[in-house]
Amino acid sequence: MNKPVQILLVIVLTVGLVAIRMFEAVLFYDPLLEFFKTDHTTHPLPDLSEVCLLLHTGLRFVINTVLSLAILWVVFQKKEILELSVVLYLLLFIVAMIAFYLLIHSSEAGNHMALFYVRRFLIQPVFLLLLIPAFYFQKKY
Secondary structure (H helix, E strand, C coil): CCHHHHHHHHHHHHHHHHHHHHCHHHHCCCCHHHHCCCCCCCCCCCCCCHHHHHHHHHHHHHHHHHHHHHHHHHHHCCHHHHHHHHHHHHHHHHHHHHHHHHHHHHCECCECHHHHHHHHHHHCCHHHHHHHHHHHHHHHC
16 A cells, blocks of 8 residues: 555544544433533532443444554554454453443542543543554564
8 A cells, every 4th residue: 555545544534533523422422521521520420321321432432443443454554463453452442341330330429530531541542542653663673
């Protein structure tokens, strides 16, 4: 794949990630979006449908993961990197979803920062920002 095509594909896939972020309120059920924009340090969690929240958070993670894996493939074009990334994303999903579920049930008023950060890892492509430099460094050395 030549460089201009690679760059164009990465831009298109990145726009997909940005679009998910821009339209998150319309596309996904997440009452925590507004909750974390307020002074949540003294309030309990809002009423929410746990099943719906978990399903939509999982769906968002899967969509972000597919786009992130596509970016990793376009950038590195190595089967081994893609396979390792799939395993790492699967492990992250399992651990983070369990933590997210437990934090929803154990979160007390004013003590939501762990929930905030676990949720952030699930709904934002933060892991991609860690993997690209890691694989680049590994490829270089």
